[in-house]
Amino acid sequence: MSDHPMILHGYWRSGTSYRTRIALNLKGLSYEQRAIDLRRGDQAGEAYRALNVQGLVPALEVQGQVITQSPAIIEWLEERYPDPPLLPHDPLERARVRALAAIIGCDIHPLNNLRVLTALKGQFGADQAALDAWAARWIRPGFEALNAHVSARGARFAHGDQPGLIDCYLVPQIYSARRFNVDLSPYTALLRVEENASAHKAFIDAHPDNQPDAD
Template identity: 45%
Template sequence: MGKAQIAVMSHVILHDYFRSSASYRVRIGLNLKGIEYRSTMVNLVTSEQSQAAYHELNPQGFVPLLEIDGHRLTQSLAILDYMDATHKQPPFVPHDPAERSHVLAMALVVACDIHPLNNLRVLRYLRGPLGHSQDEGDVWYRHWIGEGLPALEAMAAKSAGQWLNGDAVSLADICLVPQLYNARRNDTPLDAYPTLVRIDAAACQHPAFAAAHPDRQEQPA
């Protein structure tokens, strides 16, 4: 991505956490659209998201929160939709209605069916009030990935080219890469998903995806 393609918008602030899948999606989206931003970390491990000062910004107490164009935007897919409406290139969803539906369906397999069951607050509830062990929590995590990825692999196999839907990056790819990062962190076998693994490997070589990787973000001391 050349400097000429970057829209200089120094007032854009991303309230972020390096391992948050939803924040990871938004970082990828910002990079793809060439939107410069400043990241400020909300430490989920120390529950900064639950403090009153952050709730004034985002009543849900979630990350990401994006401050842009005088707005405070929440929910990663809604933020990505805003970017797509205000910065046309590259488009995150196809114009063709059937292809658009397919891309949205693949994205939602991750964002609605896998990720919500495996995010930090659910895992903390399992290991806290419900009294499950770390090992049981890990089994839970892998179970829900194992429920979602076979369907996504089958959906992608019908449409994949360089990316999940042909040869243009889309919202589905933005959702895929953080999910596979977290799957690997939790030792989830991925051999059964050759299409997803291939596209993830290629995506991670793309500058916009590479710059968004958790290892390249601010991390807690």
């Protein structure tokens, strides 16, 4: 358990908040949740901007400090609470895992998060079908690469038989892909990871539907 109280500011359906909850749960850490309703505009309010000037979620309050950006939060958790590990021991394997997680964190998720979709609707008149097609355009190539890796490993999770960093990113992105009506049938290895995660308490407790601010 954590030796300091932690407060996670996030939104139940945010992929970045979701991945951070998974990491906290895998580490067995206790934390309080503070809901930032992105639809209502809480992220732009003065109180939240005082914590995170960028106005994005999540933000983690810990030890009198605030950590923003989910990759930085998860890396801090790994450094501060190394057991159980989210990264392999070998430096080259660690780099490989970070690169695979970045396929989602850098190449997929930023292009289909709420503020991008809002811009596509507001500035370019995109309807839901167009938004679904836009999201799929970026999800498919990333999932093809990840599926090849997971297939080669033949393990229960993305990089082994225990969940780790890639899974923190992957499971929320699969959830998001379903919201955009992406056909996931080609990605059999990724669906196997999702099935194993669905029976793991850390993932169950982190699921959007199980959050206190969920619809």
